[in-house]
Amino acid sequence: MDWDKLRIFHAVADAGSLTHAGEHLHLSQSAVSRQIRALEDSLGSTLFHRHARGLILTEQGELLFEATSSIARKLDTTAARIRDSEEHVYGELKLTTTTGFGTMWLVPRLAKLYERYPDLKIDLILEERVLDLPMREADVAIRMKEPNQQDLIRRRLLNIRMGLYATPDYLAKAGRPERLEDMADLRLICQNPQSPQVSSGAVLVRKVLEQNSASTLMVNSYFGVLQAVLNHVGVGVLPDYLVHDFPHLTRVLPEIESTEVPVFLAFPEELRTSRRVSAFRDFVLEEIQEMRRSRAELGIK
DSSP states (O other): OOHHHHHHHHHHHHHTOHHHHHHHHTOOHHHHHHHHHHHHHHHTSOOEEEETTEEEEOHHHHHHHHHHHHHHHHHHHHHHHHHOOSSOOOEEEEEEEOHHHIIIIIGGGHHHHHHHOTTEEEEEEEOSSOOOTTTTSOSEEEESSOOOOSSEEEEEEEEEOEEEEEOHHHHHHHOOOSSGGGGGGSEEEEOOTTSSSOHHHHHHHHHHHTTOOSEEEEOSSHHHHHHHHHTTOOEEEEEGGGGTTOTTSEEEEEEEEOOOEEEEEEEEGGGTTOHHHHHHHHHHHHHHHHHHHHHHHTTOO
């Protein structure tokens, strides 16, 4: 088969439109249409159902698109390996992690990474959904549980626990609780236990909610919880890694905390030799070591 025609077919199938594919390929719509028609003639099969709203792949078209998608992923991986060198780190690195860890821990540290590797291009995907690394939905993932996908290199970064935190100003105004039952007199800030979050965090939230706090604020991300706590709204359920960046926060009821939550970094086996992946992994490990030293200096386990 003609590689150029396959490239054009892949673009059309991906865009679902001759016009959009042509814009991406810098070709006219008629030129794209001719190439698709020629490919269909050479295969003796119709690849698209054409209708007013666009194009839909036929069964034969879906088979070919699956093959071209696999080729495209392998070409992207090969191109990345070729670009990577021992001396220079550059190119795109697609990262994924949870919204909380990404916004509160990772993003504030990225300036250091860019200072070290100014030509790096990062595509950061923040969501609770676990992306498919072997299918290259992302290059590297940091997740709050061990990935169970096959053909991944994985490393445990640290263990975290969820606890109760507030500002000294809020506690001076509202009073500091001495026991869990005292939380009934304070405003609790947390995620809804039904919303996507680490399961041990949801268990802790349910435990505190059982005290029937007179006032609550539920936010659907730990970043939102943190902002509310920093602005003296109440006592928030937050991960303990924030102590490093917000040492002025006060731990409330230290004995009330979640079970340990493991944090893993993972990437596909095929990216083992990627300089971009190695550079990011090493950077994260260095930052975690720095955080551990800071916690030890503060006397925090």
